[in-house]
Amino acid sequence: MRVLITGGSGYIGRRLAASLAADQHEVISLSRRPETAPPQSGVRFIKWDARTAEGDWVNELAGAQGIVNLAGASIGKGRWTRQRMAQILSSRLSATSAIVEAINRTPADRRPSVLVNASGIDYYGNRGDELVTEESEPGDSFLARVSQQWEAAARQAQPLGVRVVLLRTALVFGRGALAFRLLTLPFRVFAGGPLGDGRQWFTWIHVDDHIGLYRLALENPQVSGPVNAVAPDVRRQREVAREIGRVLHRPAVVPAPTPLLRLVLGAQSHLLLDGRHAVPARARAAGYAFRFAGLHEALEDTLRAR
Numbered sequence: 377m378r379v380l381i382t383g384g385s386g387y388i389g390r391r392l393a394a395s396l397a398a399d400q401h402e403v404i405s406l407s408r409r410p411e412t413a414p415p416q417s418g419v420r421f422i423k424w425d426a427r428t429a430e431g432d433w434v435n436e437l438a439g440a441q442g443i444v445n446l447a448g449a450s451i452g453k454g455r456w457t458r459q460r461m462a463q464i465l466s467s468r469l470s471a472t473s474a475i476v477e478a479i480n481r482t483p484a485d486r487r488p489s490v491l492v493n494a495s496g497i498d499y500y501g502n503r504g505d506e507l508v509t510e511e512s513e514p515g516d517s518f519l520a521r522v523s524q525q526w527e528a529a530a531r532q533a534q535p536l537g538v539r540v541v542l543l544r545t546a547l548v549f550g551r552g553a554l555a556f557r558l559l560t561l562p563f564r565v566f567a568g569g570p571l572g573d574g575r576q577w578f579t580w581i582h583v584d585d586h587i588g589l590y591r592l593a594l595e596n597p598q599v600s601g602p603v604n605a606v607a608p609d610v611r612r613q614r615e616v617a618r619e620i621g622r623v624l625h626r627p628a629v630v631p632a633p634t635p636l637l638r639l640v641l642g643a644q645s646h647l648l649l650d651g652r653h654a655v656p657a658r659a660r661a662a663g664y665a666f667r668f669a670g671l672h673e674a675l676e677d678t679l680r681a682r
């Protein structure tokens with residue numbers, strides 16, 4: 377296969393590119409600054425502006441089997457000012473529209489067969505104890521609205537004859553993953569504990585399974601539409617805190633009270649306080665076997681020194 381990856385220089389992009397290149401697929405990574413991206417074996421970096429259907433990448437798209445869209449301003453980095461929130465949304469919509477426009481300009485018989493678009497489990501917003509599958513209604517938090525608009529932009533490729541898969545991703549457990557580092561750092565300095573009342577359902581996925589689901593989306597023609605990228609062992613946040621403490625041999629008793637998180641983080645506190653009991657119904661139906669289905673094993677693998 378030839379596969380293009382937008383935002384391929386990022387945390388997920390580099391790991392997906394490595395997985396595809398290891399299987400001798402041709403990988404083209406699209407970056408706004410390819411000259412600054414550390415080189416990667418078997419991966420060709422090409423420039424795009426993430427806004428327009430202009431440049432060499434549009435020619436590379438013709439005859440490619442798939443395109444994976446990961447590009448967008450970081451959600452975890454920096455404070456959510458009004459300007460930052462606008463950028464989080466607009467960067468994703470512009471990049472996705474550029475892809476759809478490039479597909480539109482490609483002759484029908486040379487178009488990629490699949491567009492795999494990143495999305496967030498925050499699509500569902502805050503859901504209490506409800507069991508959430510891909511059929512569930514969307515939520516109304518800021519990130520729920522970003523996810524909905526991002527998915528709607530990607531779905532514009534469907535009438536062009538392209539299979540569209542939307543990976544609604546939970547917090548990724550991986551060494552070096554920004555959100556995971558922020559989640560576990562307080563434990564390392566003996567200040568970890570439940571977030572808010574800790575009753576919210578906490579969804580997560582090990583990075584190996586996240587890459588596994590991107591591969592499933594690219595390679596299994598039966599998979600289309602939304603796919604919850606979440607491990608089956610969903611727990612309440614306070615149990616996750618306890619398990620992180622256990623694996624790191626640290627206490628997990630210092631709570632971060634809801635009012636304090638709201639005061640310090642503003643709208644960003646939804647990232648920590650909103651919960652949903654989402655299940656990987658579509659991944660299961662497609663026969664995906666999780667490598668890290670259990671919380672304890674996933675944390676052991678990610679946190680323990682090697």
Ligand SMILES: NC(=O)c1ccc[n+]([C@@H]2O[C@H](COP(=O)([O-])OP(=O)(O)OC[C@H]3O[C@@H](n4cnc5c(N)ncnc54)[C@H](OP(=O)(O)O)[C@@H]3O)[C@@H](O)[C@H]2O)c1
Pocket residue numbers: 382383384385386387388389406407408409410413426446447448449450451467468471494495496497544545546547548553555
């Ligand atoms: N990791 C998670 O826990 C998680 C969970 C849910 C959803 N997601 C989504 O999955 C995608 C990939 O995640 P990731 O962790 O790999 O993200 P990441 O490390 O932040 O990488 C995203 C890439 O997007 C590009 N980018 C950054 N700002 C941009 C902008 N303003 N306009 C266009 N492109 C921009 C960058 O590439 P260049 O600078 O090279 O252009 C960057 O490498 C993201 O969109 C993220 O929101 C991730």
